[in-house]
Amino acid sequence: MIAWDDTAAGGPATMTRPPLAATGAETPRVERSLQFAAMGGSVRLHVACGAERAGSADRDLRLVAARIEAWARRLTRFSPDSDLCALNRQPGAADTSVRPTLCAVLRRSQSVAERTEGIVDVGLLAARLAAEDGGDAPPAPARWTLRSQGRGGVVHREGIVRFDLDGVGKGWIADRALALLSGYPAALVDADGDIAVRLDAAHPWQLAVADPRHDDEDVANLVLGAGRQMGRLGVATSGTSVHRWPHAGGSRHHLIDPRTGRPAVTDVVQATVVAESALAAESLAKAIVISGSQEGLDLAERAGSLAEVLLLDDGQVIASPRTLEWLA
Amino acid sequence: MVEPAVGDTRPVRPEARAPRTHSKPNPLPARLMVGVGALAALSVIAAGIGRLPGVSEESASSSAGLDPGVTTLTAAVPAGKTRVERPIRYVRLKPGQKAPPGAKVIRETAPAPRVVVHWVTPTSSSSSTRAPVARTRQSGG
Numbered sequence: 001m002i003a004w005d006d007t008a009a010g011g012p013a014t015m016t017r018p019p020l021a022a023t024g025a026e027t028p029r030v031e032r033s034l035q036f037a038a039m040g041g042s043v044r045l046h047v048a049c050g051a052e053r054a055g056s057a058d059r060d061l062r063l064v065a066a067r068i069e070a071w072a073r074r075l076t077r078f079s080p081d082s083d084l085c086a087l088n089r090q091p092g093a094a095d096t097s098v099r100p101t102l103c104a105v106l107r108r109s110q111s112v113a114e115r116t117e118g119i120v121d122v123g124l125l126a127a128r129l130a131a132e133d134g135g136d137a138p139p140a141p142a143r144w145t146l147r148s149q150g151r152g153g154v155v156h157r158e159g160i161v162r163f164d165l166d167g168v169g170k171g172w173i174a175d176r177a178l179a180l181l182s183g184y185p186a187a188l189v190d191a192d193g194d195i196a197v198r199l200d201a202a203h204p205w206q207l208a209v210a211d212p213r214h215d216d217e218d219v220a221n222l223v224l225g226a227g228r229q230m231g232r233l234g235v236a237t238s239g240t241s242v243h244r245w246p247h248a249g250g251s252r253h254h255l256i257d258p259r260t261g262r263p264a265v266t267d268v269v270q271a272t273v274v275a276e277s278a279l280a281a282e283s284l285a286k287a288i289v290i291s292g293s294q295e296g297l298d299l300a301e302r303a304g305s306l307a308e309v310l311l312l313d314d315g316q317v318i319a320s321p322r323t324l325e326w327l328a
Numbered sequence: 329m330v331e332p333a334v335g336d337t338r339p340v341r342p343e344a345r346a347p348r349t350h351s352k353p354n355p356l357p358a359r360l361m362v363g364v365g366a367l368a369a370l371s372v373i374a375a376g377i378g379r380l381p382g383v384s385e386e387s388a389s390s391s392a393g394l395d396p397g398v399t400t401l402t403a404a405v406p407a408g409k410t411r412v413e414r415p416i417r418y419v420r421l422k423p424g425q426k427a428p429p430g431a432k433v434i435r436e437t438a439p440a441p442r443v444v445v446h447w448v449t450p451t452s453s454s455s456s457t458r459a460p461v462a463r464t465r466q467s468g469g
Contacts, residue, residue: 206460207460218460
């Protein structure tokens with residue numbers, strides 16, 4: 001039986017059962033998957049284990065799926081019952097208490113903003129909604145801080161701030177779910193394209209980078225699990241070609257540049273990043289798209305990105321030199 | 329010349345030499361020969377030193393035009409001890425940060441190194457023994 005502990009604000013998820021030893025040598029290795037709808041898209045869980053554990057693996061995957069759905073219900077901005085919507089209903093409140101899960105994600109979002117040099121900002125919901133409605137950019141969001149209170153926290157806003165966790169929430173969920181599967185020698189959580197993965201040395205996995213121009217085609221394949229590309233990793237993709245809508249004879253997308261309050265003007269259609277976690281990969285991919293290829297790749301290098309694959313608006317697929325060793 | 333007398337047991341004395349009528353021989357040719365021989369020997373030694381193993385062509389040629397002896401001695405310095413290192417270290421200044429006195433400040437105008445990766449055809453799993461276990465994509469895509 002698995003016991004969940006998701007109430008801690010930032011600590012790792014825990015399982016009462018000790019992690020399994022690697023099983024590849026003693027028994028045949030099998031891989032089990034579970035796919036379900038969540039977070040406005042599709043989520044897939046995938047583990048490798050010895051054949052004798054296949055039955056319990058299926059049960060564990062269902063439990064992790066239930067946990068992901070619970071986290072998503074608290075963090076979505078599309079359900080009035082979510083913790084996030086409760087926070088956004090009082091956009092000008094000076095102090096608002098938040099429960100542990102939302103507190104943990106907001107705390108991580110502060111680290112993300114620092115790592116991306118302010119490019120990825122979860123306080124830009126008003127600007128995103130204005131872009132979707134065709135309105136002008138609203139004033140820049142006010143500063144906000146977070147302090148601990150019990151197992152949760154208190155959000156202090158110095159003015160109007162409305163939050164949109166978006167990919168930060170998905171990356172956080174993928175990383176947490178992967179931690180819950182620590183008992184398996186290899187595991188993967190695909191949170192609607194943002195992937196947290198942990199690999200063992202004997203069985204490299206291949207990940208495809210989807211081509212947004214053509215269904216069922218890919219712009220690249222990445223091999224994870226060979227050489228130094230082992231252990232826990234995150235792979236995530238961000239871009240402007242899916243969430244896009246017509247506007248004034250042209251089109252707009254959903255990625256807001258915090259420096260302008262408007263959809264970013266960029267030469268990057270899509271960016272894929274490999275980093276040490278899904279949250280890091282997702283935030284760096286978004287930062288590259290918003291910043292543009294030149295500035296974005298420089299930022300990613302400074303931020304410790306492991307690999308990047310970019311699709312540009314002229315159709316080129318480019319990568320930094322350090323990416324080549326990851327390509328299949 | 330005087331014949332020795334019979335029974336005279338005294339050894340025959342050589343005839344007394346007549347007084348020399350010419351001067352002492354000139355020593356210059358001999359000294360020249362000795363000098364030339366010494367120079368030749370020095371040249372052989374010098375040539376041997378100049379071909380010591382480990383002397384690079386750059387070291388020998390760098391001394392061209394100087395006195396040959398000096399060249400040889402200079403080239404005889406072990407090459408391993410004359411390696412020149414030019415470490416270049418850059419420090420990225422943060423906004424508001426100033427460079428230390430005497431440091432040369434350059435602007436980051438050069439583009440970051442990157443590689444354009446061409447895929448002639450869309451990537452498929454046929455290039456690998458296994459199909460991709462997952463696809464990363466834009467959310468909602």
